[in-house]
Amino acid sequence: MKTAFMIAYKGTRYAGWQVQDKFPSVQKTLQNAIEDLLGRSVKLSGCSRTDSGVHAREYWCHIDSLAGVPDEKLPLALNLRLPDDISVLKAVTVDDSFHSRYSAKGKQYVYVIRNSYIKDPFSPDTAYLYKKPLDADEITRIGAGYLGTHDFRSFMAARSKITDTVRTVTEFRAERDGEYIKIYVSANGFLYNMVRIMVGTVLDIISGRIRVGVAEIIERKERKAAGRTAPAQGLFLNRVFY
Amino acid sequence: MKTAFMIAYKGTRYAGWQVQDKFPSVQKTLQNAIEDLLGRSVKLSGCSRTDSGVHAREYWCHIDSLAGVPDEKLPLALNLRLPDDISVLKAVTVDDSFHSRYSAKGKQYVYVIRNSYIKDPFSPDTAYLYKKPLDADEITRIGAGYLGTHDFRSFMAARSKITDTVRTVTEFRAERDGEYIKIYVSANGFLYNMVRIMVGTVLDIISGRIRVGVAEIIERKERKAAGRTAPAQGLFLNRVFY
Numbered sequence: 001m002k003t004a005f006m007i008a009y010k011g012t013r014y015a016g017w018q019v020q021d022k023f024p025s026v027q028k029t030l031q032n033a034i035e036d037l038l039g040r041s042v043k044l045s046g047c048s049r050t051d052s053g054v055h056a057r058e059y060w061c062h063i064d065s066l067a068g069v070p071d072e073k074l075p076l077a078l079n080l081r082l083p084d085d086i087s088v089l090k091a092v093t094v095d096d097s098f099h100s101r102y103s104a105k106g107k108q109y110v111y112v113i114r115n116s117y118i119k120d121p122f123s124p125d126t127a128y129l130y131k132k133p134l135d136a137d138e139i140t141r142i143g144a145g146y147l148g149t150h151d152f153r154s155f156m157a158a159r160s161k162i163t164d165t166v167r168t169v170t171e172f173r174a175e176r177d178g179e180y181i182k183i184y185v186s187a188n189g190f191l192y193n194m195v196r197i198m199v200g201t202v203l204d205i206i207s208g209r210i211r212v213g214v215a216e217i218i219e220r221k222e223r224k225a226a227g228r229t230a231p232a233q234g235l236f237l238n239r240v241f242y
Numbered sequence: 243m244k245t246a247f248m249i250a251y252k253g254t255r256y257a258g259w260q261v262q263d264k265f266p267s268v269q270k271t272l273q274n275a276i277e278d279l280l281g282r283s284v285k286l287s288g289c290s291r292t293d294s295g296v297h298a299r300e301y302w303c304h305i306d307s308l309a310g311v312p313d314e315k316l317p318l319a320l321n322l323r324l325p326d327d328i329s330v331l332k333a334v335t336v337d338d339s340f341h342s343r344y345s346a347k348g349k350q351y352v353y354v355i356r357n358s359y360i361k362d363p364f365s366p367d368t369a370y371l372y373k374k375p376l377d378a379d380e381i382t383r384i385g386a387g388y389l390g391t392h393d394f395r396s397f398m399a400a401r402s403k404i405t406d407t408v409r410t411v412t413e414f415r416a417e418r419d420g421e422y423i424k425i426y427v428s429a430n431g432f433l434y435n436m437v438r439i440m441v442g443t444v445l446d447i448i449s450g451r452i453r454v455g456v457a458e459i460i461e462r463k464e465r466k467a468a469g470r471t472a473p474a475q476g477l478f479l480n481r482v483f484y
Binding site for chain 1: 251364
């Protein structure tokens with residue numbers, strides 16, 4: 001048996017999930033808290049790398065053994081040992097066959113845009129300030145071109161080495177909530193920077209910087225066909241499907 | 243004519259609105275931005291002092307002369323000169339008779355409680371984490387005792403020197419929004435720490451720490467009759483009525 005953790009974090013201060021030599025990572029910070037609580041070293045595996053500055057509302061990770069502390073006591077005990085910007089929401093005992101990354105059937109991200117010419121002092125780190133008025137329905141309409149199974153090579157950071165770039169996108173839907181627009185993106189898997197490039201491309205199509213549609217960009221299969229990478233601070237891992 | 247500004251700020255980094263010798267204040271920070279833009283010194287007056295760590299969604303202040311820059315250009319021009327946690331939402335030209343403090347007919351605050359035994363990594367500075375389950379309707383019911391015109395001396399920080407402590411409270415209403423509870427409090431004016439003591443007292447009545455009702459505490463007219471001062475980080479000035 002293993003122990004799996006559902007956590008949330010504000011990614012601003014971190015170089016992403018993955019342990020990095022020089023910068024604080026969520027993985028290292030949480031691993032330290034678990035090891036401090038259990039008094040032994042553990043191997044902590046996560047459901048995905050996230051980029052520097054990206055947040056998570058629900059991120060799953062696990063240790064390769066049982067924690068040995070009752071599941072219901074783990075969140076509070078670990079949260080006492082964690083900084084304000086990381087929280088353990090839940091701990092559950094799972095079969096040895098479970099792996100937070102390989103067992104995941106898909107994920108949902110949400111990209112948050114503050115769509116106003118006025119900045120919000122409460123969201124500089126948790127939304128992308130975009131000044132020109134946007135229409136949520138137009139975003140959804142353009143993004144419909146992403147739905148389905150495609151080779152998303154055009155939407156992968158150029159430096160990524162991954163060769164299997166076919167993914168199935170099941171949701172690309174924008175909703176307005178006052179001066180905020182939330183874009184929900186679900187897929188069976190994501191390439192490096194994929195959501196941020198998908199969002200940046202739709203914004204570039206709307207602004208006229210790109211004059212072709214999403215289907216044509218997918219077809220091109222090269223990063224330079226797509227648009228900008230939208231900034232990290234608007235992106236949240238929202239759910240992992242198992 | 244004068245220029246009035248509607249601003250919002252996250253108060254975490256500030257010793258409140260009012261200029262302080264040793265700590266950064268919202269007033270001083272905004273005044274510097276205005277003076278930098280206009281190239282002359284101005285006298286900036288606000289609608290209220292706010293405590294250290296308290297936030298504002300809508301705070302009004304004014305300068306004792308016309309800015310001389312078109313009202314619609316002021317928010318962007320000032321926001322470029324302000325840190326992330328202060329934003330000018332609007333600027334309007336007003337009569338000389340306007341004073342952001344003395345012209346105010348009343349104010350609405352909102353006090354935000356995260357009611358969960360799990361902390362939220364996105365709100366450590368913008369909500370009070372209260373672990374025992376709360377019922378919003380019970381808060382509203384107990385707080386109904388505040389409504390009306392009363393001497394609120396029991397709900398004023400002991401160190402305050404104010405002698406006229408009669409205020410009219412027109413709203414004390416709690417709403418649940420997921421794991422958050424928002425308590426809206428409106429009055430024609432507020433004493434020092436009044437909202438935080440009102441909220442802390444209701445929580446103390448619910449937890450059984452205080453065994454009398456709000457009416458009896460009002461009647462006692464002394465600070466020690468009331469409950470704790472709820473923490474600053476949950477409090478937002480939400481609206482000013484003119």
